[in-house]
Amino acid sequence: MTSEESSKMLEGLFKLVKEIRPVPKPRTRLSVYETKMLRERGVTITDLGDYALLTEGRNYGRIEHYIEWLAEQASIPARSLLYRPKHIGEDTCGFYGFQLTDAVALLVYMEQLGIMVSATLLVDELLPELEMRTLLTEAEHLILTYKLWTGRRLMFIQSTAKRVPGPEMVETFRSPMGYRYKMVRQGGQALSLEVRGPKHRELKQESIKCDYCGLTYLSNTPAETRAHRVIHRRAAQLLDPTPNTRFAKRLAQTDHPIIVDSNAPMWMQKEVYRRAVKFKRDFRYDFVQWAGDDVNPVKIGWHGQLFPAGPDGTIAGACALSNEHPGPGGVEWTLAWVWIAPKYRRQGLLAAHWPGLIERYGSFFIEPPLSEAMQGFVRSYGTESQIEFLAEPRERYQAEREFQS
The missing domain is CATH 3.40.630.30 (Gcn5-related N-acetyltransferase (GNAT))
Incomplete structure (x- = not known):
């Protein structure tokens, strides 16, 4: 994709999220598309686009044109999937699409950008299995932490247009759902889009060195705080x-x-x-x-x-x-x-x-x-x-x- 095409995709996405439309009501039952996705453990790119169109009709329903580009931004692989043949050795046909967890992770990513899709019901179906797993792909981890991070993430999308010395233009927008956007342009081309979820809060972090155990860690970081507790306890077993x-x-x-x-x-x-x-x-x-x-x-x-x-x-x-x-x-x-x-x-x-x-x-x-x-x-x-x-x-x-x- 050329820098001009990449810039146009970013502009189109910004145009879509800026359009004011009523927020779809939450659903309590799986749709036909979701049921099929769960049964077949995958989905075609076309079907995923049709599914997104059920709730996201802004910018003349162009969301289906952004599916592959958004998957690329999220580092989610689209791949060739084959229908299992009735008898081993027989020819089979296939399609270009996403495996189930990759497709759901893409929906999570799109939701975090303020796109009107909801991964809630699909996440609920996959969580019991993922909670029993030790090793996860990045997509599966995104699903596992969905409820924790919904509306709280700070997201960035960049086009391939190159920055050059000179002034940049910044446009900001806040959606009715509370998502805050900042588009950066230069020379008429879109460079980057920043998206803050409605529950996102800036954490004040500082580097702390524990004089007792000797570990240096970041404050307000749950993973590093837990690591410090473990190392601190081990140090205490030697020091005291x-x-x-x-x-x-x-x-x-x-x-x-x-x-x-x-x-x-x-x-x-x-x-x-x-x-x-x-x-x-x-x-x-x-x-x-x-x-x-x-x-x-x-x-x-x-x-x-x-x-x-x-x-x-x-x-x-x-x-x-x-x-x-x-x-x-x-x-x-x-x-x-x-x-x-x-x-x-x-x-x-x-x-x-x-x-x-x-x-x-x-x-x-x-x-x-x-x-x-x-x-x-x-x-x-x-x-x-x-x-x-x-x-x-x-x-x-x-x-x-x-x-x-």
Whole structure:
């Protein structure tokens, strides 16, 4: 379609919605066209145009000429549909039209533009099925949210005419149904049409960063608000942990540290993984230093340890060690990370577990870079080799890795 043809289509649509006519009365029963559409699970473009003409007769009944163009604006595909043959293998005939959900979504789109059609009865027929579905097409989602957004949307249609430097002319119109239109023209060509539903309201949105969970989200956005609630709850499970009965039972069975490896229950591996993710985010590293996740077991050669805050099983923090890459001097084990919830820091928790880690893993290497707090801790509780490595650790570690490779 040329820019001139596109501009004419937009002008024709604006002329149609500006014409004042009585609003059709709401129907309570399906029409013949709607019944056929539901039975055949589709409709021809001609029949859809005839159906629209039942209620939309403005601009000399030209609505049927806009069906395909409006479908293109809404990104709704028209396609070749074939009648099922009586016997498989026989020839069949077809037509150009829309599948059922696409046709109903197009009617929803047209209604949102202030065109005198109603998708209410068809939407009611399709909703029970869609409400049971997990995956939806965009057209099906439009049907699912129809009642929520009726009259509330802000719509834009643009022609293919190009804007050029120079003045633009703006014409506005408010229909008896409350739809507000703004047509923008330039050089005699229609550029764009803005349509505000009668219930549309501008939402004041601002970017909010939650200092607790670290998420940045938009206010007055239901989806982002729900996402923030989920992430906030997950952050609280790490930052303000509560007693864990399963961990408490294990603690009651032994006085020795509980090692979380590939044979450990997945709930324990998941607890280590979640703290590895938190460590990665806090220090803005490129990847999670734990060779597993909350579904897949960790690889052999990785050990985690959960730090209890008391006998009730509250998990105050965790650490992870790996023997995948030897440290300087051939040290077998490397401490990849340690993360402790802020409320449990500087209370001697790591200091209490450090001798047990050294007893099990020897004078393990501590992977750099180390925070200032961790450097101070190593100077106080680390082995001689761990303290010695604090001087220029990165360059020395890289040099040894390059030599080994």
